[in-house]
Amino acid sequence: MEIKTRLSKLKLINFIKAIDLEKINEIYISNGIITSKEQAAKDDFMVVDCKDCIIAPGFIDPQLNGLEDCDFWQLPDFKKIDDLRLKLALSGVTAFCPTIITSEKEKIIQSITHINSYIKQCKDYTGAKILGIHLEGIFITKYGVHKSNCAQKELTLKNLEPFIKENVVIFTLAPELDKTGEAVEFLQKNNILVSIGHSNATYKEGNNRIKKFGLSCVTHMFNSLRGIEGFSHRGNSSANLEILKSKLNNESMINSDKDGIILSILKDKNICCMVIADGLHVNKEVLEFLYRIKGKENFSLTTDMVSTEFFNLAKSHGTLGGGQTTMEKCVLNLVQWEICNIEDALICASKPITNKLRIAKDTGLGQLSFGKEANITLWDTKKNRVKGTIIGENIFFN
Structure with missing residues (x-):
């Protein structure tokens, strides 16, 4: 080293x-x-x-909850965050978003305050930069490992405001919870990227919110999103992609009140999909299918990395609770699984999210350019x- x-x-x-x-x-x-x-x-x-x-734009990980013994949900000491940033830099990541998931309101705010305290005193030369904070939840309708009892069912400006703190740059939410669009519009006007996630919305609801709100990003595609009966994005068995393809190719086959928001996302080629290319959260067959639809412009690698302790705890309960695969390995997986070539895989690790996340674009990330x-x-x-x-x-x- x-x-x-x-x-x-x-x-x-x-x-x-x-x-x-x-x-x-x-x-x-x-x-x-x-x-x-x-x-x-x-x-x-x-x-x-x-x-x-190959000289490539530095990797950007927009969804990182922790790494090894560092857990952003548990107010880690600053030395652990320093160590995490160094490890990320050595694995190709130049910028990332510490991610906080659904929990008690007070705990989320405490976590935001703690990360902001670190940002104010940290040194650039320690490792990968903190771009800003990603709030994944609390306004969700499909839970995964998130605490369902802490989820809020009404996404209003009043309920949202306590979470809008300094350095919050991404907000993952279930868009069907915003009945008026006021909350989403507030986030967008404040340059906070609204990302679809943990949503049980139907195809009809998904289409409506995507078009009405101008949504353009989704968190950990396929995971904790309402899908369609007979299709599976995990496991080694067949994903039964044909049933998915048939609905995408023939609108009359879609049950708009039963089929899920993943169809809305797939049909809109301008929506950027953050995706965990580890073969666990999404299997190889489905990853390749998604890449063919979205292309390198809207296929954005992320890790959803969690601490080792949390991952093992979730695993002991039979649950996949976040990732343990680095951005470096996700890039290599795309090549080894013959989904794309190495240059395009490297692009997927930076450019797509840069095009959606204002602070990344404004600071010159995702590109190699004179004067940047x-x-x-x-x-x-x-x-x-x-x-x-x-x-x-x-x-x-x-």
């Missing part, structure tokens, strides 16, 4: 290609900013050999893994 911080001049050489920067064989980074060769010509740069590597801060993942094509990341003036290499 090699970690070097606050390096003002970096020069990347010998890479295979750089996504977004065509016909470039050297990349200059000056004071954390990607700089043209002409602007950098007079300076001395530390050379970084990127042999066999360096948020870079180096993918070693020989070893099929992340070589490391460059985040501003800092490098984190395996």
Whole structure:
């Protein structure tokens, strides 16, 4: 492991290609900013050999509840968050959203306050950046491992306001709970990405809310979303995709009051699907089907990573309670399962969510561009893994 911080001049050489920067064989980074060769010509740069590597936009994980012994639901000490950020950087992640799930109102607010306290004092050179907080719930109708007794059934502006705190950037909710659209509109006007999730909405309700509210994102696609009878997105047995395809291809076969919101999401190609490509939350067959429909533009990798303790506790109760698969492994899975090539898999780890999440786009994430801060993942094509990341003036290499 090699970690070097606050390096003002970096020069990347010998890479295979750089996504977004065509016909470039050297990349200059000056004071954390990607700089043209002409602007950098007079300076001395530390050379970084990127042999066999593809230079890609840094991975962004928009749904991360914890990692190993760090659990964002349990007010982790700041050292554990520092350690988590370093581990993420070493696995290719340059930015992420700590995620808080449905719980008692006071506990959610306490968790938000705790993360904000950390953000105010943390150092950039520790590891992956915190983009902002993802609130997954409390306005939900399909629960998974969430506490059903804590879910709120009325999504109104009054009920929403206590949760709108500094640095909240994503809000996952069941859209059918907003009867007027006032709450969703408030979130959107405040640049908070509204993501469909944990929803028991029918196809009719889904269509109505997606069109009426202009919804464009979904959390952990297929999981905790109302589907259709006979179709399964998990397990090794056949997903029975034919029944799903038949309804997508023939509107008359859809029972709009019985079939679920996943059909509404699949039929709208502009909705970005956050998806956990671990083979557990969604099997290979369904992942490939989703990728063919959405393409790399709206197929957004995420991990839904949880602490080891919580994952094992849920498993002991026969429940899949979040993920244990890194973004690095999710990227590799797409390639090894022949869903797409490595360049497109790398794109799925950053660009789709950047196009939906305002703060990611505003800070130059999801792209390699002159004049933007360096948020870079180096993918070693020989070893099929992340070589490391460059985040501003800092490098984190395996």
